[in-house]
Amino acid sequence: xxxxxKYFTLKEVKKSLVISxxxxxxxxxxxxxxxxxxxxxxxxxxxxxxGMGIGSFLMATLWxxxxxxxxxxxxxxxxxxxxxxxxxWANENPKYKKIALVAVIxxxxxxxxxxxxxxxSIMTTALMYVVLGLGLNIVVGLGGxxxxxxxxxxxxxxxxxxxxxxxxxxxxxxxxxIGAGLSTIMGILLAIPVLRLRGDYLAIVTLGFGxxxxxxxxxxxxxxxxxxxxxxxxxxxxxGMSMKLQTATIYIYFIMIAMVIFTIFVVRRLENSRIGRAWxxxxxxxxxxxxxxxxxxxxxITTFALGAFWAGMVGVIFAAKTTxxxxxxxxxxxxxxxxxxxVIGGMGSIVGVVVGALILILLPEYLRAFSxxxxxxxxxxxxxxxxxxxxxxxxxxxxxYKFEPTEKSSNIEVEGVK
Amino acid sequence: MTPILETKNLTMQFGxxxxxxxxxxKVNPKEIVALIGPNGAGKTTFFNCVTGVYxxxxxxxxxxxxxxxxxxxxxxxxxxVTEKGLAxxxxxxRLFQNMTVLENxxxxxxxxxxxxxxGAIFLPxxxxxxxxxxxxxxxxxxxxxGLENFVNELAKNLPYGAQRRLEIARAMATEPALLLLDEPxxxxxxxxxxxxxxxxxxxxxxxxxxxxxxxxxxxxVMSISEKIFVVDYGKLIAQGSPDEIKNNPEVIKAYxxxxxxx
Numbered sequence: 201x202x203x204x205x206k207y208f209t210l211k212e213v214k215k216s217l218v219i220s221x222x223x224x225x226x227x228x229x230x231x232x233x234x235x236x237x238x239x240x241x242x243x244x245x246x247x248x249x250x251g252m253g254i255g256s257f258l259m260a261t262l263w264x265x266x267x268x269x270x271x272x273x274x275x276x277x278x279x280x281x282x283x284x285x286x287x288x289w290a291n292e293n294p295k296y297k298k299i300a301l302v303a304v305i306x307x308x309x310x311x312x313x314x315x316x317x318x319x320x321s322i323m324t325t326a327l328m329y330v331v332l333g334l335g336l337n338i339v340v341g342l343g344g345x346x347x348x349x350x351x352x353x354x355x356x357x358x359x360x361x362x363x364x365x366x367x368x369x370x371x372x373x374x375x376x377x378i379g380a381g382l383s384t385i386m387g388i389l390l391a392i393p394v395l396r397l398r399g400d401y402l403a404i405v406t407l408g409f410g411x412x413x414x415x416x417x418x419x420x421x422x423x424x425x426x427x428x429x430x431x432x433x434x435x436x437x438x439x440g441m442s443m444k445l446q447t448a449t450i451y452i453y454f455i456m457i458a459m460v461i462f463t464i465f466v467v468r469r470l471e472n473s474r475i476g477r478a479w480x481x482x483x484x485x486x487x488x489x490x491x492x493x494x495x496x497x498x499x500x501i502t503t504f505a506l507g508a509f510w511a512g513m514v515g516v517i518f519a520a521k522t523t524x525x526x527x528x529x530x531x532x533x534x535x536x537x538x539x540x541x542x543v544i545g546g547m548g549s550i551v552g553v554v555v556g557a558l559i560l561i562l563l564p565e566y567l568r569a570f571s572x573x574x575x576x577x578x579x580x581x582x583x584x585x586x587x588x589x590x591x592x593x594x595x596x597x598x599x600x601y602k603f604e605p606t607e608k609s610s611n612i613e614v615e616g617v618k
Numbered sequence: 619m620t621p622i623l624e625t626k627n628l629t630m631q632f633g634x635x636x637x638x639x640x641x642x643x644k645v646n647p648k649e650i651v652a653l654i655g656p657n658g659a660g661k662t663t664f665f666n667c668v669t670g671v672y673x674x675x676x677x678x679x680x681x682x683x684x685x686x687x688x689x690x691x692x693x694x695x696x697x698x699v700t701e702k703g704l705a706x707x708x709x710x711x712r713l714f715q716n717m718t719v720l721e722n723x724x725x726x727x728x729x730x731x732x733x734x735x736x737g738a739i740f741l742p743x744x745x746x747x748x749x750x751x752x753x754x755x756x757x758x759x760x761x762x763x764g765l766e767n768f769v770n771e772l773a774k775n776l777p778y779g780a781q782r783r784l785e786i787a788r789a790m791a792t793e794p795a796l797l798l799l800d801e802p803x804x805x806x807x808x809x810x811x812x813x814x815x816x817x818x819x820x821x822x823x824x825x826x827x828x829x830x831x832x833x834x835x836x837x838x839v840m841s842i843s844e845k846i847f848v849v850d851y852g853k854l855i856a857q858g859s860p861d862e863i864k865n866n867p868e869v870i871k872a873y874x875x876x877x878x879x880x
Binding site for chain 2: 466469470473474475476477478480481484485487488489490491492493494495496502506598599600601603
């Protein structure tokens, strides 16, 4: 444990004081001077200056304490993190693990029935980001390819449903696989030209791709109805039953839950398969993985295609949920947001992405109480996250195998512990 | 006897620089061959041409693993070359740092496995058994190189010598007919080098494969190799047994310089 008093020695106090004075000067124009335009007078709010000074002084001290604590932690490298402790606990107490799991399932199942429609709706949105995050996680987290145009695939899915429904009256359930399929094809088409690129160059090209799709949708009026978008998209049907808005919201919530379970199931299996290992190897070292016999071309195309697949699916659901889409929903900000979900949640970690999506999407909603400071707080939380947990909220832990410590024998028990 | 690897007039040019100049080279089955030369002589470039990292400017690379007829492999991609039976390690260790030791070796088995996307998702019996087998095989390979206690350790956390051994284990997992080692003893102390020495011979005897190594550590080169090729400025200047090479005036000149230079 660090000695707190250490931060109140003369030297440390001086440091904090300098910082707080600097902040007072910086915020002087916005915190102190207030022009009353009705009476044409200037109000000097000196009290807020003092508040600012004390606040930043304390924050500076706290900040240094936290940084020191973090450095001290990294010194003791084999100290178990909270995450590992929880996992150990879960493995040691399978009974409690089961109870916890059942509780979570019950909570998820009952959620739309004891909360308002608004809550259900934002939870559905968060779940959409869970799937988007898991999809992008295949490209960024497992494949190690920085992808900044992910929202384009999302748009492809959404527009597939909207336009097919508008022109041919195709239903949601028919469009779901079509949207996913078209999006996958787009993923392959994008992957082919970018095979040779990596890192920053890849990021720029994917970013450009994302913008191209959006701008095409915005300007090609005959095809996509331009900026006005497509309205009156039907919600998903249930054997032709007509539903009230509330029922429909709950219905989409459960569709999304099913999607999330499906995605987690598939991604988990992929991650620990031959294909998934090849992706991770490609992320770790392209040249080495190639000389181990991995076809980089194939690996890159499959990551892009599979990533796009999930985006296409969620796109269809998004169109059905909002019943109205226009290109403004698929901007670069959207791609960045999904990337944030992956990076902040924990690259390559499924649980991390789920937690990341829930925090990143729900937090701004619940921060609405702070109205205009909402985005400021959000930004501050992101910065803190990256300083104190650069590996994401929940980092990926590789699968461990247990072997009997005997000499070579053909029937060593192989047991996977996740 | 058909050589396992043969290059005919292999040349690699980078712009005006000829890094590998008309090299004719042979590795026979079950032979340990060393490729030596001063820094910048073109040894690693030669390696890269053979393993498909570079496409040679001219000349041929021919391989015939398991006594088959010779096949040209120049211009093939590295993963295809590996499939054909050539495996390599790298001068600066290139492990998959954030994967476990076992997974590193499992990657080496990649070409020997078949399961694809659908197999991964639906996990049919064949895939499950294949996975079980690959875990077992990889573990056995790790026992061979003495890394069985590090199975679940991340590769980046291994000590240096162990990382080198893991790289060899990973290459061996591809079941090569010819193993190419690029400076396997670099950065090792004499004790570790001696262990490596035994390990290389052991691998050769046990798996009946040929080994081609680039090395600067002369004690290692002289003690294990049966044939030595010396390159300087991209050209092959000498070849022969360790004793012949030791006394070859050309080689001495390349390493120590000409008398007239002094």
